[in-house]
Every structure is written in structure tokens, then in C-alpha cells.
Amino acid sequence: MKYLIVATFALGLVASSAAVADEQTVTLAVKNMDCVACPHIVKSSLQSVPGVKAVSVSFEKKTAVVTFDDAIADVRALTAATTNAGYPSLPKS
Secondary structure (H helix, E strand, O other), rough: OOOHHHHHHHHHHHHHHHOOOOEEEEEEOOOOOOOOHHHHHHOOOOOOOOOEEEEEEOOOOOOEEEEEEOOOOHHHHHHHHHHHOOOOOOOOO
């Protein structure tokens, strides 16, 4: 019985660690967004990056706000995705 309790506790710790993935949010300054179709392309490129949870692109502000799991993705992967789609980006300070 003692082993069952310890095993259940350990499983709970592992499950809670996985459920509390570190999410990061970054705002990217995106270049070359010159038409109303551009934000759709930028959004699609960012959504294709594994670990991306949410993307919001503003044509007016020329920005993309991306929420991602930092255990899977990083800012470098996000900027590479937009650059490869023809829209170079950098983290906005």
C-alpha cells in the first residue's frame, strides 16, 4: 500500500509538471507587410512552428504577438519562420 501511495504521488508530480509548461509571449516587429493579405501569411508561418499556442498579427502596427511553449519553440524559430515566408522579424523591445 505504501508503494502505491508513493507511486501515485510521483505520477501526480510528473503530470503536474507537464501540465505547467512554460509559456512565453513575444511581440515581433514584422517587416514587408504591405497588403491586407500579408498578416494571414505571417500568421500561418508562425502557426506552423511546433509549440506555438496562439498568434495575433496586426497589419496596422506591423507586429505579431506569439504565445509559445518555450520547451518546444524559441524566438529564433519564430523569426526564422516569418523570414522564410518573406517577412523578416525581430523581437520588439
